Amino acid sequence: MINALGLLKRRRFLPLFATQFLGALNDNLFKQAMVLFATYSIFSDAAKEQGFNALATGLSTLPFLLFSALAGQLADAHDKARIIRLVKTAEIAIMAVGAAGLVLAQQGYTTMALVMMLGAVFLLGLHSTFFGPIKYAILPQHLEPDNVLAGTGLVEAGTYLAILMGTIIAGYISSEAAAVGVMIVAVVGWFTGRRVPPAPRQGGAIKLDYNPFTASWRLVSGTMHIPRLFLAICSISFFWTIGAVLIIIFPPLVKNLLTATPNVASLFTATLSIGIAIGSVVINTMLKGHISAKYSPMSVVAMGISVVAFSLIVRAWTPAAPGQFYDWTDFIAQPLALAVLAVLLAIAATGGMFVVPLYAFLTTTVEKDETARTVAANNVVNALAMTVGAVAVMAITSLGVTPEDMLFVVAGMCLGAAWLAQKLHRACD
Numbered sequence: 001m002i003n004a005l006g007l008l009k010r011r012r013f014l015p016l017f018a019t020q021f022l023g024a025l026n027d028n029l030f031k032q033a034m035v036l037f038a039t040y041s042i043f044s045d046a047a048k049e050q051g052f053n054a055l056a057t058g059l060s061t062l063p064f065l066l067f068s069a070l071a072g073q074l075a076d077a078h079d080k081a082r083i084i085r086l087v088k089t090a091e092i093a094i095m096a097v098g099a100a101g102l103v104l105a106q107q108g109y110t111t112m113a114l115v116m117m118l119g120a121v122f123l124l125g126l127h128s129t130f131f132g133p134i135k136y137a138i139l140p141q142h143l144e145p146d147n148v149l150a151g152t153g154l155v156e157a158g159t160y161l162a163i164l165m166g167t168i169i170a171g172y173i174s175s176e177a178a179a180v181g182v183m184i185v186a187v188v189g190w191f192t193g194r195r196v197p198p199a200p201r202q203g204g205a206i207k208l209d210y211n212p213f214t215a216s217w218r219l220v221s222g223t224m225h226i227p228r229l230f231l232a233i234c235s236i237s238f239f240w241t242i243g244a245v246l247i248i249i250f251p252p253l254v255k256n257l258l259t260a261t262p263n264v265a266s267l268f269t270a271t272l273s274i275g276i277a278i279g280s281v282v283i284n285t286m287l288k289g290h291i292s293a294k295y296s297p298m299s300v301v302a303m304g305i306s307v308v309a310f311s312l313i314v315r316a317w318t319p320a321a322p323g324q325f326y327d328w329t330d331f332i333a334q335p336l337a338l339a340v341l342a343v344l345l346a347i348a349a350t351g352g353m354f355v356v357p358l359y360a361f362l363t364t365t366v367e368k369d370e371t372a373r374t375v376a377a378n379n380v381v382n383a384l385a386m387t388v389g390a391v392a393v394m395a396i397t398s399l400g401v402t403p404e405d406m407l408f409v410v411a412g413m414c415l416g417a418a419w420l421a422q423k424l425h426r427a428c429d
Contacts, residue, residue, distance in 0.1 A: 007143070007147065007151055007154060008154070011195075011197065012142040012143065012197050013142060013143065013151055013154075014195075015192050015193070015195035015196045015197075016084075016135065016138060016139075016142070016155075016196050017154060017155060017158055018189075018192040018195075019084060019088065019189055019192045019193045019196060020131075020135050020155055020158060020159060020162075021158040021159070021161070021162045022162070022185050022188055022189035022192060023088075023091065023127075023128075023131060023162075023189055024158075024159045024162035024163055024166070025162035025163075025165055025166045025185055026091070026095065026166070026182050026185040026186055026189065027124055027127075027128065027166070028162065028163045028166030028167055028170070029165075029166035029167075029169055029170050029178060029181060029182055029185070030095065030098050030102075030120065030121075030124065030178065030182045031056070031060070031121065031124070032166060032167045032170035032171070032266060032269065033102060033170040033173075033175060033178035034056070034098075034101075034102065034105075034117045034121070035052075035053055035056065035251055036170060036171065036251065036262040036265060036266070037102070037105055037106075037175050038052050038105075038114070039052075039053075039251045039252060039255055039262075039265070040255065040261075040262055041105075042105070042110055042114070047397050047398070049251065049252040049255070049256075050248060050249060050252045050393065050394075050397050050403065051394050051397060053247070053248040053249075053251060053252070054248045054390045054391070054393045054394045054397070055118065055390070055394070056118060056121050057244050057247060057248055057386065057389075057390045058386075058387050058390040058391065059118055059121050059122040059125065060121050060122065060124065060125040061125060061244070061382075061383040061386040061387050061390070062122065062125060062383065062387060063122065063125040063126040063128075063129045063383075064125060064128070064129050064132075064379045064380065064382065064383030064386075065216070065380060065383035065384050065387060066212045066216070067126060067129045067130070067212055068129055068132075068133075068216065068219070068376040068377070068379040068380040068383065069209070069212065069215035069216040069218070069219040069220075069373075069376060069377075069380060070208070070209075070210060070212065070215055071129050071130040071132070071133055071376050071379075072133045072219060072373035072374075072375065072376025072377065072379075073208050073209065073215070073219075073373065073376075074130070074208070075130075075133045075134045075137055075373075075376070076137070076201065076373055077201055077208060078201060079198055079199060079200045079201065080134045080137065080138045080141070080199040081138075081196045081197060081198050081199050082198075083130065083134060084131065084134060084193045084196050085190075085193050085194055085196075087127055087130050087131050087193075088186075088189050088190045088193035088194075089190060090123075090127060091124075091127055091186045091189060091190070092183070092186045092187060092190060094120055094123040094124055094127060094186075095120070095182045095183055095185075095186040096183065097116055097119060097120045097123070098116070098117055098120030098121075098124070098179075098182060099178075099179035099180070099182055099183050100116055100179070101113045101114070101115075101116030101117035101119075101120060102117065102175040102176070102178055102179040103175065103176055103179050104116065105117065105175060106174070106175040106176055129379065132375065132376075132379055133373070133375040133376045133379070135155060136152065136155075136362075136375050137375065138196075138199045139151045139152060139155075141199045142197065142199065152359075156280060156356070157277060157280070160273045160274075160276055160277040160280075161273075161277070163269070163273045164270045164273040164274060167266045167269035167270050167273070168266050168267070168270050169181070170262075170266055171261075171262045171263035171264075171265060171266025171267070172263055172266070216380050219373060219376060219377045219380065220377050220380055220381060222373075222377075223373070223374055223377040223378075224377070224381075227427050228361055228424060228427050228428050229361060229362070229374070231420060231421075231423055231424035231427055232293075232358045232359075232361040232362060232378075232424055233362075233377065233378045233381050233382075234381070234420050235293075235296070235354075235355075235358050235417060235420040235421050235424055236355060236358050236359065236378060236382060237378075237381045237382045237384070237385035237386075238385065238413065238416055238417040238420060239300070239351065239354060239355045239358075239417055240382045240385060240386050241385040241386055241388070241389040241413065242303075242351075242389075242410055242413050242414065242417065243351070243386075244386040244389045244390055244393075245389050245392075245393055245406065245409070245410055245413070246272075246347075246410060247269075248390065248393050249393070249403040249406050249407070250265065250268055250269070250403075251265050252403055253314065253403035253404065254268055255325075256403075257314055257317065257319070257403065257404060258314060258317055258319070258326070258331070258340070259319040259320040259324070259325050259326060260320075260325055260326045260327075260328075260331050261325045261326065261327045261328070261331075263327065263328050264326065264327070264328050264331045267328055267331075267341075268344060271341055271344045271345055271348065272344060272347070272348040273348070274345065274348070275344065275345040275346070275347065275348020275349040275351070275352065276348045276349070276351060276352035277352065278345070278348075278349045278352065279299075279348065279349035279350060279351060279352020279353040279354075279356070280352045280353075280356045282349065282352075282353055283295060283299070283352065283353040283356050283357060284356070286353075287357060292357060292425070292428065293357055293358065293361075293421050293424045293425040293428065294425055295353060295357070296353070296354045296355075296357060296358065296418075296421035296424070296425065297418045297419075297421045297422040297425065298418075299350045299351075299353035299354040300350065300351070300354040300414050300417045300418045300421060301414065301415070301418045302346070302350040303346075303347055303350040303351050303354060303414050304410075304411040304412075304413075304414030304415060304418075305411075306343050306346040306347040306350060307347055307407050307408075307410050307411045307414065308407070308408065308411045309343050309346075310340070310343045310344065310347060310407060311404050311405075311407035311408060311411075313336055313339050313340055313343060314340065314404055315404055316336060317334070317336055317340075318334065318335075318336075354417065354421065358421075358424070361424075362374050362375055362378055393406070396409070
């Protein structure tokens with residue numbers, strides 16, 4: 001097997017890597033800029049901020065629930081490179097709507113801006129729904145079998161790096177600058193997408209089902225009957241529900257409990273991205289390339305313990321003076337700052353160790369011409385779980401539960417994920 005980084009020199013991999021990287025960067029740059037502006041400049045109530053974040057999360061995951069089945073069918077039935085080009089063209093139009101919303105928000109047209117930005121969030125979710133199955137399913141067509149794992153690892157690493165860059169940049173630039181930035185990245189991504197080599201259909205012709213409900217039901221039921229796929233998808237869905245809840249509660253927690261500025265909120269998200277990347281490397285080293293859920297149960301239990309520790313630490317935090325916020329230099333100078341970041345890193349690293357091996361089951365249990373539909377089935381279940389999580393956060397918040405108390409709910413969910421992962425490990429022994 002060639003060195004993994006050597007794949008970045010290859011015409012059959014680099015354009016896909018760049019296109020995925022730019023798409024993830026743009027998605028997170030826009031969403032983080034929108035959430036930070038809404039949290040710090042529009043709303044002044046923790047419950048409303050958390051509710052807005054939950055709504056945005058729900059809108060971004062709804063397309064996965066409705067259209068993943070169609071996306072998987074199209075990816076297996078047509079040239080995947082052609083679909084990439086269509087998707088990246090649509091991204092330019094979507095970002096034009098989102099960018100206009102950011103500019104209008106800065107100018108005080110709040111209602112119209114929120115509608116446009118939330119509309120763009122939904123459409124970005126639709127964009128990701130159709131691109132998601134392709135980025136995994138195209139690799140076996142473009143790479144040799146012993147390079148597929150390395151290619152998948154690079155795509156994942158690039159995604160987390162893009163998330164890191166997008167969230168950090170959003171915390172340091174204005175809404176107008178973010179609007180310009182997302183348009184530039186969308187155009188560059190359009191050019192890289194056109195460089196992806198052809199990836200024609202493999203296997204026989206597929207009859208497409210355009211009904212999102214029947215297609216989703218058939219796709220999921222046709223996948224979930226395989227025991228280890230069922231358990232892997234359920235475990236992954238539990239994980240992303242946990243992630244959705246954390247993403248929803250972190251911005252208002254940073255603002256109202258830690259009394260910190262938007263760039264500190266971006267620092268939190270960046271720390272989570274770094275932690276997941278670290279966890280991915282660690283678990284791959286521990287497993288030595290063997291696909292196993294051996295360490296997943298203990299990893300997610302450790303994640304739950306870290307979440308409880310995080311809740312306890314932030315309760316002991318000394319807030320800034322009334323009406324003031326810590327910027328990142330003032331934040332780092334606080335006695336508990338390093339402990340907060342260390343526990344955040346632990347949450348993300350153990351989460352990465354939990355979920356990374358589970359994705360391997362999705363692409364090694366089925367035939368190559370079914371890979372995209374398998375990933376799409378996983379996306380449907382993930383989206384349903386995340387949407388339920390977002391609705392649950394809004395309902396629980398309406399009962400007066402604070403972000404720091406919501407963390408205990410997350411810790412409890414980690415125990416459920418550990419139980420599922422243990423069943424998967426036993427099923428595969």
